[in-house]
Amino acid sequence: EAQVTQNPRYLITVTGKKLTVTCSQNMNHEYMSWYRQDPGLGLRQIYYSMNVEVTDKGDVPEGYKVSRKEKRNFPLILESPSPNQTSLYFCASSLSMGTQYTFGSGTRLTVV
Amino acid sequence: GIQVEQSPPDLILQEGANSTLRCNFSDSVNNLQWFHQNPWGQLINLFYIPSGTKQNGRLSATTVATERYSLLYISSSQTTDSGVYFCAAGDSWGKLQFGAGTQVVVTP
Numbered sequence: 316e317a318q319v320t321q322n323p324r325y326l327i328t329v330t331g332k333k334l335t336v337t338c339s340q341n342m343n344h345e346y347m348s349w350y351r352q353d354p355g356l357g358l359r360q361i362y363y364s365m366n367v368e369v370t371d372k373g374d375v376p377e378g379y380k381v382s383r384k385e386k387r388n389f390p391l392i393l394e395s396p397s398p399n400q401t402s403l404y405f406c407a408s409s410l411s412m413g414t415q416y417t418f419g420s421g422t423r424l425t426v427v
Numbered sequence: 428g429i430q431v432e433q434s435p436p437d438l439i440l441q442e443g444a445n446s447t448l449r450c451n452f453s454d455s456v457n458n459l460q461w462f463h464q465n466p467w468g469q470l471i472n473l474f475y476i477p478s479g480t481k482q483n484g485r486l487s488a489t490t491v492a493t494e495r496y497s498l499l500y501i502s503s504s505q506t507t508d509s510g511v512y513f514c515a516a517g518d519s520w521g522k523l524q525f526g527a528g529t530q531v532v533v534t535p
Contacts, residue, residue: 357528415475
C-alpha cells in the first residue's frame with residue numbers, strides 16, 4: 316500500500332532531551348516536507364526537501380533539523396526540545412514539487 | 428506569498444444536506460489541493476485540482492484559476508463527512524500555503 320509512515324504517533328518528552336521523528340514513504344517521491352499544526356495557526360511548513368541531499372527552510376524552521384540521505388526517509392530532529400514545540404506534526408510527500416501531497420498519520424508531541 | 432482564505436469557517440449540516448465550501452487565493456497558482464482532516468486528526472487528500480472540475484463520489488471540486496477561487500461541493504452529506512476541510516494553494520516555487528479550514532459538523 317502506498318503510504319507515508321511516521322513514528323511515533325504520540326510522544327511525551329522533557330525539555331532539552333533530543334528526539335527524532337521518523338518519516339518514510341514507499342512511493343519513490345522526490346519531494347518531502349514537514350508541517351506543524353497548532354490551534355489558531357493552522358498548518359505551517361517547517362522544512363522541505365526536493366530530493367536527496369537537498370533541503371531548505373520553510374516558514375518555521377527554528378529549533379528543528381532535517382536530513383535527506385535516502386529518497387524514502389526524511390527524519391525531523393529536535394536537538395533541544397522546548398515546550399513551545401508541543402504540537403501535531405505531519406510529514407508529507409509528493410512525486411515532485413507542485414504535485415499531489417500524501418500526508419502521514421501525524422505525530423502528537425508534548426514537551427514538558 | 429500566496430494568501431488563502433476559506434469560507435465559511437464553520438458549517439453545521441443535517442445528514443442528507445448539500446453544501447459548498449469556498450477557497451479564495453491571492454495570486455496565480457499552479458497547485459490547488461483540498462484535504463479532509465477527520466476527527467482522529469488524519470489528513471486525507473481529496474482533490475488535486477489546479478483548474479477544472481473533478482468528482483469523486485459525493486464530493487466534487489471546481490477551480491477557476493483565472494478568478495482565483497476553488498469550490499468544494501459535498502452532496503447528500505453523511506456523519507462521516509464531519510471534520511475540517513482545508514484548501515491549499517501553491518505557486519511556481521512549489522510552496523503550498525494552507526487556508527485556516529472549514530469546520531464541518533454533520534448531525535444525524
